Amino acid sequence: MSGPLLKVENLTKHYPLGTGFLKKTIPVIRAVEDVSFSVEAGETFCIVGESGCGKSTVARLLMRLVAPTAGRVLIDGTDIAGLRQHALRAWRRRMQMVFQDPYSSLNPRLTTGQIITEPVENFERLSRRQRQALAADLLRKVGMSPEMIHRLPSELSGGQRQRLGIARALALEPSLIIADEAVSALDVSVQAQILNLLMDLQQQMGIAFVFISHDLRVVEHIAHRVAVMYLGRIVELAPCEALFAKPVHPYTEALIAAAPVPDPTRVRLEVLVEGEVPSPINPPSGCAFHPRCPLAVERCRIEVPPLVPMADGRVVACHVRAPATEIPGSAVRSNSSAHATLRMIRS
Numbered sequence: 001m002s003g004p005l006l007k008v009e010n011l012t013k014h015y016p017l018g019t020g021f022l023k024k025t026i027p028v029i030r031a032v033e034d035v036s037f038s039v040e041a042g043e044t045f046c047i048v049g050e051s052g053c054g055k056s057t058v059a060r061l062l063m064r065l066v067a068p069t070a071g072r073v074l075i076d077g078t079d080i081a082g083l084r085q086h087a088l089r090a091w092r093r094r095m096q097m098v099f100q101d102p103y104s105s106l107n108p109r110l111t112t113g114q115i116i117t118e119p120v121e122n123f124e125r126l127s128r129r130q131r132q133a134l135a136a137d138l139l140r141k142v143g144m145s146p147e148m149i150h151r152l153p154s155e156l157s158g159g160q161r162q163r164l165g166i167a168r169a170l171a172l173e174p175s176l177i178i179a180d181e182a183v184s185a186l187d188v189s190v191q192a193q194i195l196n197l198l199m200d201l202q203q204q205m206g207i208a209f210v211f212i213s214h215d216l217r218v219v220e221h222i223a224h225r226v227a228v229m230y231l232g233r234i235v236e237l238a239p240c241e242a243l244f245a246k247p248v249h250p251y252t253e254a255l256i257a258a259a260p261v262p263d264p265t266r267v268r269l270e271v272l273v274e275g276e277v278p279s280p281i282n283p284p285s286g287c288a289f290h291p292r293c294p295l296a297v298e299r300c301r302i303e304v305p306p307l308v309p310m311a312d313g314r315v316v317a318c319h320v321r322a323p324a325t326e327i328p329g330s331a332v333r334s335n336s337s338a339h340a341t342l343r344m345i346r347s
């Protein structure tokens with residue numbers, strides 16, 4: 001198979017505010033704006049950003065739980081919007097989701113065995129023996145005892161419930177798992193166990209992950225590539241090591257510099273970068289980060305910066321750090337003085 005497993009092209013989602021009765025224009029929430037990326041088979045692609053930047057909306061668009069305002073999602077080169085019933089069902093087998101809260105996403109009245117085999121039984125009839133064998137096998141795969149097959153979700157710990165959610169996602173042998181804040185609700189030590197489990201499963205089964213998280217330490221641990229989102233747009237997309245070693249976008253730099261050192265006291269990103277995220281209903285003109293950016297120049301207030309490819313394989317949307325064209329007559333700061341400015345602002 002050539003080409004990426006998943007390709008996202010110019011994906012956009014605007015949520016209308018109200019019905020707009022007797023009004024000419026309806027205000028919209030610009031949740032996702034012109035997002036493009038691709039994911040290779042067996043890759044872990046992470047999306048990171050502050051609360052409200054559009055990460056979960058991207059996940060919902062990928063799963064086709066909401067329809068895009070514009071843009072396309074292609075699996076193995078096929079646009080999922082054009083799929084008819086039968087093909088859509090086949091595609092659904094290939095892409096599964098693991099949710100943040102394993103408790104609310106599991107039916108409390110079903111046993112672990114029933115929860116795990118339910119997705120398969122939507123596609124084919126299983127005998128009692130097949131059902132038990134499948135459930136036991138999947139429980140083992142996620143490090144749980146097959147004896148738990150008759151337990152209810154309420155009889156499991158948070159970590160076990162998340163393992164159960166993963167077992168359920170694995171049941172259809174997907175090529176891609178979308179994990180939306182899949183470890184955020186867990187204790188740090190349980191988080192590490194679940195992340196290691198996901199990486200082991202990836203190695204064994206070649207599964208690709210789109211992993212959505214606000215937690216940079218988690219992302220640094222598991223990602224092959226990382227997309228940083230700000231107010232609905234990707235502002236930097238880079239190989240994981242390069243991103244953490246040398247962030248280019250001022251927003252990425254601020255997030256990484258402010259990320260907490262390993263510590264059980266988890267700190268949310270939104271308190272770490274100066275100022276509030278502006279409203280997605282009426283976002284700032286030009287680069288949406290400019291009101292919080294110490295490096296902003298006049299052009300940032302006027303033009304939306306395009307994603308510009310850099311020599312090391314990353315793309316960055318910043319008029320100052322990655323100008324698409326020279327800024328005429330402007331005093332573009334060197335990287336080192338720009339870094340110094342960010343540090344001063346944070347201290």
Ligand SMILES: Nc1ncnc2c1ncn2[C@@H]1O[C@H](COP(=O)(O)OP(=O)(O)OP(=O)(O)O)[C@@H](O)[C@H]1O
Nearest residue numbers: 015029031050051052053054055056057058214280
């Ligand atoms: N169904 C909806 N209707 C209207 N607005 C929505 C809807 N879903 C999301 N939004 C808005 O879209 C924006 C992006 O939300 P989204 O949940 O995708 O962000 P997020 O980065 O996942 O945030 P968090 O980390 O807090 O979950 C937010 O302003 C949110 O209020």
